Amino acid sequence: MGALLGVTACSSLLMPKTLHVDQSAIQAATNRKWESIAKTLKENGIIASNPVIVLMPNQQRVGAKFSAKIASEMLGMTFLSGDIQMSGVPVYSPEQQAVVLKEFAVDSFDVNNMPAFVDGAARRVAQTWVGKKIGFDIPIYKLTNEQLTAWGEKWTLQKIQIEPTSMSVTLQPQSK
Numbered sequence: 001m002g003a004l005l006g007v008t009a010c011s012s013l014l015m016p017k018t019l020h021v022d023q024s025a026i027q028a029a030t031n032r033k034w035e036s037i038a039k040t041l042k043e044n045g046i047i048a049s050n051p052v053i054v055l056m057p058n059q060q061r062v063g064a065k066f067s068a069k070i071a072s073e074m075l076g077m078t079f080l081s082g083d084i085q086m087s088g089v090p091v092y093s094p095e096q097q098a099v100v101l102k103e104f105a106v107d108s109f110d111v112n113n114m115p116a117f118v119d120g121a122a123r124r125v126a127q128t129w130v131g132k133k134i135g136f137d138i139p140i141y142k143l144t145n146e147q148l149t150a151w152g153e154k155w156t157l158q159k160i161q162i163e164p165t166s167m168s169v170t171l172q173p174q175s176k
Contacts, residue, residue, distance in 0.1 A: 016158055016172040021141050023165055027053045029140060030064065037138060046070050048084075056087055057162045062101055062140060063087030068109075082111040090167065092157040093137060097148070099160060099169060100137035140167075147171065 030037070030051055041048045047069040054063040069081040085108045088101025148155050148171070155171040 016170050018168050018170045021167045021169065023053055023055055026140050054085060055162050057164050060162050061087040062090050062162060063107055080111050082109060084109045090160045096139055097143050098139040099141040100139045102137055
């Protein structure tokens with residue numbers, strides 16, 4: 001009986017495990033890295049501040065709302081400023097050992113001192129700019145060695161799921 005319980009316990013240790021990363025943890029990680037992210041954005045023509053993380057479960061995206069000033073080549077280097085929301089698709093980067101955002105999109109852009117009907121055009125201009133300029137991945141959650149190794153087994157990322165208040169990261173043991 002004891003041997004059966006031991007085998008059952010060991011096999012359950014090698015079942016997939018899910019980590020729940022709440023929105024506040026993603027926000028805290030973003031805040032810690034914001035200086036570096038803002039510097040990269042600035043090098044690409046966006047002056048950004050005050051990020052607020054937005055989880056988008058219906059689209060399976062993670063976004064950030066922030067104040068931005070964007071130089072628009074399409075408007076003769078005019079600066080557009082206002083509140084913008086950009087989002088990306090979370091994927092696992094083995095090189096960074098982290099969940100990163102890719103496939104950036106501009107979800108909204110509320111331009112200061114312009115009528116609301118201009119916001120759609122400004123969003124399209126910003127999206128065109130983002131499509132040309134943002135070619136980097138933004139890490140939002142770093143997996144630790146302890147999370148990727150347990151009981152002598154290496155674990156790999158199986159699935160990322162965006163929920164209303166958290167991101168779920170499911171890991172499974174690698175097959176030998």
